[in-house]
Amino acid sequence: MMIKYSNGKEYKPTIEKKKTMKIKSRSSANRGMNLEDDINKSNKYYLEKNICLIYKRPTPINIVKVDYSRGSKITDAYFEKQSTTDYNGVYKGRYIDFEAKNTKNNSSFPLHNIYKHQIEHLRNVILHQGIAFFIIEFELKDEVYLLDAKFIIDFIEKNERKSIPYSEIKENGILIERGYNPRLDYISAIDKFYFNC
Amino acid sequence: MMIKYSNGKEYKPTIEKKKTMKIKSRSSANRGMNLEDDINKSNKYYLEKNICLIYKRPTPINIVKVDYSRGSKITDAYFEKQSTTDYNGVYKGRYIDFEAKNTKNNSSFPLHNIYKHQIEHLRNVILHQGIAFFIIEFELKDEVYLLDAKFIIDFIEKNERKSIPYSEIKENGILIERGYNPRLDYISAIDKFYFNC
Numbered sequence: 001m002m003i004k005y006s007n008g009k010e011y012k013p014t015i016e017k018k019k020t021m022k023i024k025s026r027s028s029a030n031r032g033m034n035l036e037d038d039i040n041k042s043n044k045y046y047l048e049k050n051i052c053l054i055y056k057r058p059t060p061i062n063i064v065k066v067d068y069s070r071g072s073k074i075t076d077a078y079f080e081k082q083s084t085t086d087y088n089g090v091y092k093g094r095y096i097d098f099e100a101k102n103t104k105n106n107s108s109f110p111l112h113n114i115y116k117h118q119i120e121h122l123r124n125v126i127l128h129q130g131i132a133f134f135i136i137e138f139e140l141k142d143e144v145y146l147l148d149a150k151f152i153i154d155f156i157e158k159n160e161r162k163s164i165p166y167s168e169i170k171e172n173g174i175l176i177e178r179g180y181n182p183r184l185d186y187i188s189a190i191d192k193f194y195f196n197c
Numbered sequence: 198m199m200i201k202y203s204n205g206k207e208y209k210p211t212i213e214k215k216k217t218m219k220i221k222s223r224s225s226a227n228r229g230m231n232l233e234d235d236i237n238k239s240n241k242y243y244l245e246k247n248i249c250l251i252y253k254r255p256t257p258i259n260i261v262k263v264d265y266s267r268g269s270k271i272t273d274a275y276f277e278k279q280s281t282t283d284y285n286g287v288y289k290g291r292y293i294d295f296e297a298k299n300t301k302n303n304s305s306f307p308l309h310n311i312y313k314h315q316i317e318h319l320r321n322v323i324l325h326q327g328i329a330f331f332i333i334e335f336e337l338k339d340e341v342y343l344l345d346a347k348f349i350i351d352f353i354e355k356n357e358r359k360s361i362p363y364s365e366i367k368e369n370g371i372l373i374e375r376g377y378n379p380r381l382d383y384i385s386a387i388d389k390f391y392f393n394c
């Protein structure tokens with residue numbers, strides 16, 4: 001249900017909208033959010049099953065103004081770009097750090113939405129012997145890969161290309177299995193790639 | 198300089214206040230903030246010297262309202278209690294997770310400002326073989342200790358006491374050396390306690 005007013009603005013009833021979002025949850029429009037949601041739900045499952053402890057880092061917020069007279073209410077603040085990555089935690093004593101990205105592109109993964117700070121951060125994670133990777137979703141193929149961060153860093157250093165071909169990701173990454181619970185079994189992919197099991 | 202008006206309110210000129218804060222930076226009033234500052238500066242040093250990669254987690258913020266018409270300006274939000282700990286990161290491949298606390302108490306460390314969620318979180322870190330500890334500052338003694346999280350968890354489980362005696366912390370913790378750079382060499386304390394070196 002959508003009503004267009006003469007001022008051009010759309011009226012979307014809240015309840016209707018929520019319903020629509022639920023039904024449309026696997027549509028391509030929402031897949032970017034679904035990737036995050038799938039990872040968060042997988043993390044919850046992993047935590048409950050004592051498999052690992054992985055958290056989403058909160059989006060950093062630049063706080064401009066706080067009203068202390070109203071119970072420390074923040075009245076002026078802005079979202080900042082993540083200078084590290086989306087997720088980190090611990091699995092079998094090892095430090096885990098990764099970024100999740102999705103693309104609507106079918107033939108390659110564009111590198112423009114990986115920030116320099118994130119590459120620098122992942123370089124440091126590798127230096128300190130942490131496990132660093134990307135989770136990359138090809139939305140239209142409905143395929144999700146774990147790709148070692150070193151592969152991406154090397155690719156950026158050695159290539160002029162602004163994107164990594166799908167074929168290279170398929171060859172060098174680990175396909176992450178989808179399921180009911182966990183939604184995205186990326187720990188099995190970690191086992192395969194980093195623990196050889 | 199401080200002027201008292203007839204309404205009882207104090208007038209503190211901003212510049213004067215800043216100066217005072219700088220001069221008073223080691224006073225007991227500011228030591229809680231100094232502990233955080235010392236750890237953050239030590240982390241910066243460790244990062245630059247390629248020793249380890251430890252970050253302060255941002256304080257979680259509950260966002261109530263965002264004004265998208267003004268460049269995603271957050272207009273209503275509140276600080277939330279940290280459900281995990283203040284710091285995490287990686288050292289020699291191992292996952293590191295800790296909470297920093299200071300006390301003005303001279304004879305014991307009060308447990309009331311450690312939240313249940315944090316204990317639960319640290320329990321999970323230990324379960325997954327991460328390195329979990331507290332950095333505890335006795336302000337009046339000007340002593341800072343690294344204390345294994347398991348010691349605190351066991352203490353809470355086995356005791357009715359609401360505080361850990363100073364003597365037990367001195368006996369079971371590792372005294373962290375203060376210096377110019379790093380300000381608080383807690384990595385050396387980790388080496389002693391967890392890596393036996």
